[in-house]
Amino acid sequence: MIIHSLLDTDLYKFTMMQVVLHHFPAAHAEYKFRCRTPDVDLVPYIDEIRDEVRQLCHLRFKEEELDYLRRMRFIKSDFIDFLALFHLNEKSVTIKPSAKQNGEIDIDIVGPWLHTILFEIPILAIVNEVYFRNTQREPTFDTGRDRLRDKIQLLHGRPEVSDCKIADYGTRRRFSKQWHEEVILKLKEGLGEQFTGTSNVHYAMKHGLRPLGTMAHEYLQACQALGPRLRDSQIFGFEMWAKEYRGDLGIALSDVYGMKAFLNDFDMYFCKLFDGARHDSGDPFDWGERLIRHYEENRCDPRTKVLVFSDALDIPKVLRLYERFRGRCQLAFGVGTNLTNDLGYQPLQIVIKMVRCNGQPVAKLSDSPGKNMCDDQAYLAYLRQVFDIAKLVEEQ
Known part of the structure; x- marks a missing residue:
């Protein structure tokens, strides 16, 4: 089992989650996975990844973990009460080979934002560890050290x-x-x-x-x-x-x-x-x-x-x-x-990004175009127009 604690994630997941609870509790989200590293075949490891996600969804917050979060000055008591009842729902995640048949896999996460926001980081960690434990069975930890x-x-x-x-x-x-x-x-x-x-x-x-x-x-x-x-x-x-x-x-x-x-x-x-x-x-x-x-x-x-x-x-x-x-x-x-992840192997450039909220496309249009991720070209064009991003791209 790779993930043993629901705290094994980044702090900003909890800070954002508290905002969602208090201001957007009914919001619905859709996320998609992408591996940006070319020629990586993840399909053979789908069953392992699914099994790890299944075990992730059995986890609950322990009392000592809730006490730790409770001591953070910006965490509110009703959020702790919510986390005490929280668990991830395996039905929100679909993992399958990509239709491209090129070794890529599709991971889709769909459900209430409040109940899916904690999936991203542990699933990425799971994909990484499953991949490397299968492809690097005797890791060069001395090189990493x-x-x-x-x-x-x-x-x-x-x-x-x-x-x-x-x-x-x-x-x-x-x-x-x-x-x-x-x-x-x-x-x-x-x-x-x-x-x-x-x-x-x-x-x-x-x-x-x-x-x-x-x-x-x-x-x-x-x-x-x-x-x-x-x-x-x-x-x-x-x-x-x-x-x-x-x-x-x-x-x-x-x-x-x-x-x-x-x-x-x-x-x-x-x-x-x-x-x-x-x-x-x-x-x-x-x-x-x-x-x-x-x-x-x-x-x-x-x-x-x-x-x-x-x-x-x-x-x-x-x-x-x-x-x-x-x-x-x-x-x-x-x-x-x-x-x-610097042991002499090529790291996986993998991401999970929100692509829809409340059924509407959402996107990031950063200053590094390779980081953009949205499959709705009409929405991307509209977003660029609204924020004058097309002009920015031409200038740079």
Whole structure:
């Protein structure tokens, strides 16, 4: 059994789930799986994946897990009461070979948003671990340990980067549960205060680390269907987030419609209300410069704001970003696959994205076109028109 705890997921799943409970309890969601890595045959492992998902759906929150969540200042008591009754429904998930007959598999998740939101991260972790335990039966953990040691040495014991800090964001694409935990423990031991925590709630609880996360793309995507009108969906999402958390968990996600559309909506009110923003696609150096300039234009001191970088980071890139922006803002770095799946094998680039909410198409149109995922071309064209994204693509 790969997943032993419903806390073995990213914190932002719970923070978004609480918003769904309080503001959108009747919303209906549809998610789809995609493997972006070419020539990967997942079909032979479908039965194993199904069996792991079946076992996942037998899990319930333990009392000590609920107590841990209850101690978080932003988690409300009625949400804990709901989680005490919660379980994932296996009937919401369909897993089958793709009609393309090219080794791809289709995983569809359909049901009430409130009851399907926790599927994404554990299912991705399951697909990864099932794939690698079948294709790499004698893993080269020593190679992974050597690489991890080199990464720690790049950061630790060097006075010029002593305040450069990283966090683990690697649950969804980890090589295995066992390796993920070993990486976390070695980072905690080797980096000390330079290791700020993990997005994984289970390991944060188990090892006394800070759990990290606010919102993900699905939240702002869902607001395309839930808000008063499409053009205001990003503004609506930020306002509902602020209504729920009253200034807490103040890191805004910036790339659902690209940086230009984000800055158009992230006005002086949001600049002052939110603690910062997270980068997850496009050129991070350009993103940082544009955001700092935007803060200055909106009469905010960027040195008081947090810029979170989390897109395909490795430690050399972290250090380059640190050198560029140190002293100009507060910095945070979330490193994922490069920490939890760097043993010498090609990691799987797998995602599960919301594609519909309340029967309406929803989409992400980021500054990295390869990350876009929507099968309704008419809706994509409309979305680009509404947010002036076609012009942005031409300019860039």
